[in-house]
Amino acid sequence: xxxxxxxxxxxxxxxxxxxxxxxxxxxxxxxxxxxxxxxxxxxxxxxxxxxxxxxxxxxxxxxxxxxxxxxx
Numbered sequence: 001x002x003x004x005x006x007x008x009x010x011x012x013x014x015x016x017x018x019x020x021x022x023x024x025x026x027x028x029x030x031x032x033x034x035x036x037x038x039x040x041x042x043x044x045x046x047x048x049x050x051x052x053x054x055x056x057x058x059x060x061x062x063x064x065x066x067x068x069x070x071x072x
Contacts, residue, residue, distance in 0.1 A: 004062045022064040024048050
């Protein structure tokens with residue numbers, strides 16, 4: 001199984017890097033560096049998936065890919 005795509009970008013508004021996982025609703029994290037944001041979103045992903053399993057909610061398959069990776 002492939003893993004979830006993670007977007008990482010710098011937010012001027014937050015003065016921090018933001019990492020989010022588009023396939024997992026509202027799963028995101030912040031960091032002072034891109035590496036820190038990635039580390040934090042990996043923790044958030046684990047917690048998101050654990051919470052979904054406990055609640056009996058469906059876990060989406062990894063589907064999101066940015067346009068640069070989509071086949072034409």
